[in-house]
């Protein structure tokens with residue numbers, strides 16, 4: 001089963017993914033993306049965290065990189081170093097694959113694009129998040145797949161969605 005969550009920035013996609021991953025425990029593999037803030041509480045960038053506990057800075061206002069999204073420099077090397085081995089392991093195993101998120105920053109990585117396509121073309125179970133806007137052809141390619149369940153997260157459903165996903169996973 002492939003579940004894809006979309007919704008506006010900050011609506012709670014990562015929160016849903018973390019709740020579901022927490023319940024799945026060792027049955028899940030993958031990563032999520034979380035913002036981090038400076039000492040004054042201002043958003044400084046985004047971290048990637050694998051379910052194994054590894055982490056790295058995906059993007060930062062302080063990072064000088066040719067890959068940019070708004071005021072953030074994106075650290076593709078770090079992203080690939082942390083995430084690619086996990087996704088390769090996911091492709092060759094049978095755990096539920098958590099991919100939060102498939103967005104502009106992550107899609108600078110060609111290796112990531114290749115693996116995401118392979119995973120969606122495989123029979124792996126996936127829970128992924130994508131932006132509302134089709135920021136890259138891969139995002140549209142995923143949303144158009146007939147084999148996915150697309151969930152639009154909003155204020156009215158965000159508290160119920162984690163349980164709904166877990167129920168869907170049990171039924172399959």
Ligand SMILES: Nc1ncnc2c1ncn2[C@@H]1O[C@H](COP(=O)(O)OP(=O)(O)OP(=O)(O)O)[C@@H](O)[C@H]1O
Pocket residue numbers: 007008009010011012013014015016033035101158159
């Ligand atoms: N169900 C909820 N109830 C109350 N607050 C929530 C809920 N879900 C998320 N939040 C809060 O909203 C903020 C953003 O949540 P989260 O990072 O999960 O959103 P997101 O959609 O993943 O954001 P992004 O677009 O940046 O990836 C967090 O501070 C989180 O604690």
